[in-house]
Amino acid sequence: MVLKVYDSLHEVFGYQNWWPIVENDMAIYHPDYRSCKRTSQHAFEIGVGAILTQNTAWKNVVTAIANLKNQKNFSADKLIQLSEAEIADLIRSSGYFNQKARKLKGFASFVLIEAGGDLLKLRKKKLGEVRSLLLGLWGIGPETADSIMLYALGFPIFVVDAYTRRIFSRLGVVKETVGYQEVQDFFHSALKSNPELFGEYHALLVRLGKDFCHPKPLCSDCPLRKFCTYTNAIL
Numbered sequence: 001m002v003l004k005v006y007d008s009l010h011e012v013f014g015y016q017n018w019w020p021i022v023e024n025d026m027a028i029y030h031p032d033y034r035s036c037k038r039t040s041q042h043a044f045e046i047g048v049g050a051i052l053t054q055n056t057a058w059k060n061v062v063t064a065i066a067n068l069k070n071q072k073n074f075s076a077d078k079l080i081q082l083s084e085a086e087i088a089d090l091i092r093s094s095g096y097f098n099q100k101a102r103k104l105k106g107f108a109s110f111v112l113i114e115a116g117g118d119l120l121k122l123r124k125k126k127l128g129e130v131r132s133l134l135l136g137l138w139g140i141g142p143e144t145a146d147s148i149m150l151y152a153l154g155f156p157i158f159v160v161d162a163y164t165r166r167i168f169s170r171l172g173v174v175k176e177t178v179g180y181q182e183v184q185d186f187f188h189s190a191l192k193s194n195p196e197l198f199g200e201y202h203a204l205l206v207r208l209g210k211d212f213c214h215p216k217p218l219c220s221d222c223p224l225r226k227f228c229t230y231t232n233a234i235l
């Protein structure tokens with residue numbers, strides 16, 4: 001069932017090539033990005049993007065990242081030298097900018113202290129250790145930590161979000177109120193431990209959530225219609 005859902009989404013939407021990198025003020029979805037092979041700068045940008053995307057649409061994040069990247073030498077070292085007020089001004093488009101400025105300062109400090117300024121060095125540590133370190137940062141919850149773990153560092157960890165819960169509860173697989181860890185355990189036991197698969201799967205669920213599985217869903221053209229207990233119950 002879980003792989004059939006993936007295949008159906010992939011057949012309709014194709015590769016999503018997450019996580020996008022901002023170039024010339026635009027988000028670029030390059031096929032190389034889905035392999036989770038990163039440069040150090042891309043890894044850092046993904047970490048920043050994972051924080052900025054909390055509670056806002058991605059297009060608002062692109063503007064904020066573009067502003068940050070237009071500063072010289074976008075890096076943990078550079079970010080830590082800016083005041084929270086200066087960062088907040090640059091990321092205003094992403095909403096909650098004062099809180100997010102504080103989170104970004106905390107993240108930049110973490111990258112400098114725990115990874116010597118190069119986030120990719122954390123790949124040498126164990127998954128559980130890196131996850132605990134990230135979850136220890138102020139304002140970083142499981143979804144943000146796992147987005148960084150998966151998309152920036154290439155650890156095989158499934159990212160769960162509100163779309164995942166909504167879609168899989170409507171498919172009749174989990175309850176929408178079920179906890180983060182339970183949903184993640186479900187995907188980890190149902191799929192091969194493969195970062196590229198996990199990254200594409202999460203991106204495809206986001207695509208379905210945005211295009212079809214809204215709070216008021218557009219079921220008639222949904223690629224998952226044949227599997228879905230929700231639409232079959234209401235029709």
Ligand code: SF4
Binds near residue numbers: 214
């Ligand atoms: S058929 Fe409807 S409820 Fe089911 S996953 Fe698709 S959009 Fe969501």
